[in-house]
Amino acid sequence: MGHSRQDGGFAEAPLEINPNIPVFTPGALGQLRPEFAPLPTFTPYKPPKPEKSDGGKRLRIVSEYEPKGDQPTAIRELVAGINEHERDQVLLGVTGSGKTFTMAKIIEATQRPALILAPNKTLAAQLYGEFASFFPESAVEYFVSYYDYYTPEAYVPRSDTYIEKESSINEQIDRMRHSATRALLERDDVVVVASVSCIYGIGDVETYSAMAFSIKKGERIPQRRLLADLVALHYKRNDGNFIRGTFRVRGDTVELYPSHFEDRAWRISLFGDEIEGIAEFDPLTGQKTAELEQVKVYSNSHYVTPKPTLEQAVRRIKDDLVIRLAEFNAAGRLLEAQRLEQRTMFDIEMMMATGSCAGIENYSRYLTGRKPGEPQPTLFEYLPDNALVFVDESHVSIPQIGGMFRGDFNRKATLAEYGFRLPSCIDNRPLRFEEWDAMRPQTICVSATPGPWEMKQTDGVFAEQVIRPTGLIDPPVVIRPVKTQVDDLIADVREVALKGYRTLVTVLTKRMAEDLTEYMHEQGIRVRYM
Structure with missing residues (x-):
């Protein structure tokens, strides 16, 4: 079914710039240090994968439900698009139309591993539970940020305040992340539910699999x-x-x-x-x-590094440290030079002694052998070539992907400018939107209100899922005048109560809920707010 094409984007808020404080932008950083200039074109790196030791299993739905309403048509159209190698498709489905079951049916029909992207942990957990119930015999995995609490490392030049990284890792989620990467390397019947944080770097898939x-x-x-x-x-x-x-x-x-x-x-x-x-x-x-x-x-850490690679990385870190110290000294910035040398040499000593250090992810470019400016390994490099990606609530998820890099860049650039980190820390970053776009396999965007990017990718064409499997329709909406809205509400609530039912009233703020509750209580209505 067609839809008019819409063009749109997301405007960035203007930055307040203090002329006395150096501010890094991608362009300015590229002029200062050419190796950090944005790459003109990006070709996704496709690392070789090991032979799967537990492959060949089929994805099979175990459920008493059958597709109904608009589901059969949507499933048929989207599966046909996948078989015809269409890279982008859109599933427009209203709330309660069974979009999750439609996704599961598409996965079963195509027999291809899938990555389900959700905009937050809460929705990811809900989807994980649903897919685990649909595919009890398959490897349904959960991959989200494993931090219960996280304060990123940062420096505020205006007040000369250094904020050290603080975090608390959730052991259960860390286990599930390891289970997800292992399943992708060993099995074919895999469904991974992930939040958009999966565009942040993890360990190199080649090293991770080779050291197993x-x-x-x-x-x-x-x-x-x-x-x-x-x-x-x-x-x-x-x-x-x-x-x-x-x-x-x-x-x-x-x-x-x-x-x-x-x-x-x-x-x-x-x-x-x-x-x-x-x-x-x-x-x-x-x-x-x-x-x-x-x-x-398999390794107990995604950042596992063999000894020869670690020694080579340390040599490269020392080479870059010498160059950066010379720049600081030439500019008369002795405090920054001393700070950077002390912090970096301590990290090197820890890496050589224990194989790791606090903030080792800031040296990921050296450990993975990537070139300056190239993205670090992410979950997308673990995906098999025939995988499918479903972007759930795409009108929220896709703008998040585009915005993560910009916020991360500004924070890291300040750390590098003031000698808290080598400039290579900037390469420990989430994917740029263009990089994610180049790396993703065939994709289906799922939303009740698809955004402009999704519709542009498909030239306004989408599969529609409006009729619910239950046959229920949206309740009628009646618009009343503002002047009499409270009196109308009181009358309707009393009418509903006489029939033995309850009423849910939604308001804009907590204060409005308190005031309306007090007024309704004065009118003799049994009422509570939450």
């Missing part, structure tokens, strides 16, 4: 070598407190709590240097639940 190793029954490996391999993947030995991301040693037995498991762990029994058996067990009760022939161990 298999443990097979009957294989020969010295125990010390096995423990060293686990430490290299950021697992910690903890014989007393056995939690996710740790391992413990009991004689000839090594017990490992993998990063992606919630209530299962592996017990690896050795006889000398030979792996005698591998068992899956419950970490709480110790009860064995399965005998395994082989397991594959």
Whole structure:
């Protein structure tokens, strides 16, 4: 069904610029440091993926529901568009029309892994629950920001205030992120529900998959070598407190709590240097639940880095540090030079000693080997080539994608300008909108009110889903005069109450709710506000 094309965009608010404080813009930064100039064109990097060890499984919906209303037509049109290799499609569906079930049916019909983008964690959690119920036999995963609390590192030159990064990581969400990346690398029947924060960098998929190793029954490996391999993947030995991301040693037995498991762990029994058996067990009760022939161990961190890569990265960090210190000293900015040297050398010492440091993501460009200005690895590099992307509530999600880079850039540029970070920290950033647009596979934008970008991509064409499966229609809307609105409300509420029903009244502010509640109470109506 057609729709008139609309052109539109989002205007940026003017910035208040203090002439005494250096302000970085993408253009100015490119002139100051040419390596940071925006790339004229962007070609998405497609890293090679390992062969899937658990592939071949089909995506199958388990549900008593069948498509009804406008759902069958919308499913048929969108599946046809996918098969005809249309890159962009729009599903316009009113609230309550079953858009989530339509998406699930499209995934089942095409048998392709899918990424569902949601504008916030709350909606992502709701979608995750629904898709998990639709696909109980498949890998339905949840990938959102794992911070319960997060204050980004920042510097306010006007008041000379440095704000150190503070964060609290949610262990459960971190586990689910590991489960999501592992499923994408090992299975075909995968549906990942993610918030738009997935355009921020995570570890390089090549390193993440290359450093994973298999443990097979009957294989020969010295125990010390096995423990060293686990430490290299950021697992910690903890014989007393056995939690996710740790391992413990009991004689000839090594017990490992993998990063992606919630209530299962592996017990690896050795006889000398030979792996005698591998068992899956419950970490709480110790009860064995399965005998395994082989397991594959993935890193406990997405930022895992092999020793040679780390050493090479440190050399490049030192080279850039020398250049930046020379610039500060030449400009007479000795405080910034001293600050940058002290902070960077401390980070280098920590990386060489432990393999990581606080704020290691600011050195991601060196660790991944990317060129200046190139985007860092994101979840989109983990997606298989045949994946589908559904952008839920696209009129909200897509503007968010476009706005994330600008806010992040201004904060990082200030840190670099005043010697708190090397300028390379700017490359630890979310994707630009143009980069996301180039990286995404076939996409279906889902919304009751599609935005101008979505409609422009499809030349105003969309699949419509207006008739609900339940057959319910929107209630009639009656507009009353403002002068008598309260009196009309009182009369209608009393009429509804006489029939044994309740009334929900919505107002604009909390104060209005309090005042209206007080007035209705004076009129003898049983009323509460929330």
